[in-house]
Amino acid sequence: MxxxxxxxxxxxxxxxxxxxxxxxxxxxxxxxxxxxxxxxxxxxxxxxxxxxxxxxxxxxxxxxxxxxxxxxxxxxxxxxxxxxxxxxxxxxxxxxELLPGRTLQDLLEEGTLTPREAARIGRELLSALRVAHAAGILHRDIKPANVLLRERSPQDAGGTPSVVLTDFGIASLSGSTQLTATGDLIGSPEYIAPERIRGTGEGPAGDLWSLGLVLYVAVEGVSPLRRGTSLATLAAVLDSPVPPPVRSGPLAPVLGALLVRDPALRPDADRLDAMLAAVADGTTWQPTAISQRPATAVGAPSTPVGPISTPVGAPDATMGQPAATVDPPPAEPRRRTPVIVAAVAVAFALVAGAALVLALRGGAGTGGDEDKAGKRPGPTTPPASPDAPPASGTWIAQLFSEPVGSGEAARDRRLAAVRKDVPEAAYVRSDDYASLRPGFWVIYAPGPFADGRAALRFCAERGKTSGDTCVGRYLSSSGGDYGLQCKPPVSAPVGRCTRA
The missing domain is CATH 3.30.200.20 (Phosphorylase Kinase; domain 1)
Known part of the structure; x- marks a missing residue:
């Protein structure tokens, strides 16, 4: 020694x-x-x-x-x-090179970061990953302890230390041989991407999942998938719901887009950089209506793996289980309390990277509407996607959501099933609205509804009285409206049911 x-x-x-x-x-x-x-x-x-x-x-x-x-x-x-x-x-x-011995882990033990500070750090780590990925290198062990801090110059805006990514000891280089026997897993369990554990393929998207968890820990102050043992942690990474962020504010949609268990649904580096840049600049990320579908990760399946569930109000594959949203509390001051604590076991599992809810009438049973072929759509004939997305500022009743990666056939089957109870149900793609998580077809009742409570009353009249079957959602071009989610019961709704 x-x-x-x-x-x-x-x-x-x-x-x-x-x-x-x-x-x-x-x-x-x-x-x-x-x-x-x-x-x-x-x-x-x-x-x-x-x-x-x-x-x-x-x-x-x-x-x-x-x-x-x-x-x-x-x-x-x-x-x-x-x-x-x-x-x-x-x-x-x-x-x-010698850098200060302080790591991001050390910084977080003093208190959480603001969403803007975390977004700035996230962009710097992303820039390092982009260079590594372009060279055929996957890091595979991104965590706060492997992020060193370099103090910025006094004139640099923001004041948050610049970061340096280190410890590429388990990095995967293109063309290199496997270092471990089949089935061995190296890395920090709580930050490992699900596809690595499953052995379903690795690619740059795995590092982006880890980056998403680092940002979650930095702002929320908890490691959401950590459990008492490594095996329990690995199981949580695969299947446990991820607690919805409550302190992340404008960063919440970014976390939702990254912490999706299907790597094909995570944003690519260009899109992620645009999302983080908006948060870092104190503005709201505005998605475009088209060409927002994430690129498929290298070796990743094109369809989601396993059941899909979502954080507060975002859709999942079994309807969305949209839990109530809590308004983010003020950012915590720095304090000498550990930031990483025992993970919270709450419902959220995130291959649900998106939740778009739109107001659109269309479909069988609406009286007089016809499809483009001149035929009235029946209960098994979903409507065509709208020519233009509904306007911002609309409340809808979210009834189900289907990952875009599942394909249009899966979407149409689900829409037909929902129409048995709600003939006027329609669908829209979530990427068109900044207030929703990207990557989903959202099946909904268009209303019109004055607010989230009105949407819940509509659902209650049709026997849909749980958060697994109906949630009032607000369509908006502002990511700050993500928290406008209204969950049953009708008599005492949970969440935010009005914009005021």
Missing amino acids: SGQGDVIDGRFELLERLGSGGMGTVWRARDTVLHREVAIKEVRPAGPELTAEQSRVLRERVLREARALARLNHPHVVTIHQILDTPASPHPWLVM
Whole structure:
């Protein structure tokens, strides 16, 4: 075991231990040749002595981190200077740029970030990931402890420290061989993307899921999928509802878009950057009416995996289970309380990255309406999608939602089933409204409704009296209206039922 004062490779004097983890220790060191301070990562795994095969795997993992970092030149990716492979040490050492020993994890232990601060950090991490992904590198272990902080200059607006992504030790390079036996899983369980656990394919979208969780923790102050054991945490990542964010304000739609269990429904990097930029600038992200469908992740299935449920008021595949929305409380001041606490087990599972609810009449039973072929649509013939989306500022009764990735046939089957009880039901795509989560066909009753309570009364008259069967939703071009969700019972609605 190395100690303070030791000289590595006859050149690097160890000055101070900066931090330790399961894979070793990072030291502040002095380069006695160039007369500068650097960071050196000593790879020494905790636990019992490694077998020869385990040592080989670990050595290759360290070398892979070095190669990954050496291929990247970006202000938000830690810079590697060289790799030391000395006979005196059974494992290589990495010599890197020295950054303050403070991490995003340390910052969050002082209190949560505001949505704007988190969005700025998110954009910087995203810029690092875009460079890595373009080089064929997947990070696969994005978490607050792997995000180092670099203080901004005083004139830089915002004041939030700039971030540097580090610890590419388990990164996946294009063309590299697997380092672990089939079925082995490396990474931090609570931040691992569901598709990695399922083994259904990996791609850049997996890193974006992890980024979404980092932003959730940064603003909400809880790690939503952490459980008491690693196995329980992995199970929660696969199936447990994710608690709806209550402090995230304008960042909530971004979290909803990222924390979708089907990687094909997550936004691509360009769209995500636009969403984060709007939040960071203090404005509202405005989606376009078309061409907003997320790109399919490399190796990802084109349809959702498993059941879909949603956060407060967003639709899911079984109707949406839209729980009541709570107005975000004021941002917390910095305080010396741990930010990451035991995860909350509440309903939300997020392959539901979108919730669009629109006011549109169309369909059988409305009296006199005809489809474009001149035939009155019957209960099994869904209407055509509207030529123009309904205007902003409309309340509707959300009855069901179907992921866009499920295909139009699935949407039409669901619409036909809903029309058995509500003949005037129609559908619209959620991407057209900033107040809803993108990526869904939303099946709804158009009203018109004066407010969310009126929508609930309409549903109650038809026997739909639970949050699994009806929710009043507000259509708006403003992401700040996402919280306008009105959930049964009619006698005492839960959530926000009016815009005033």
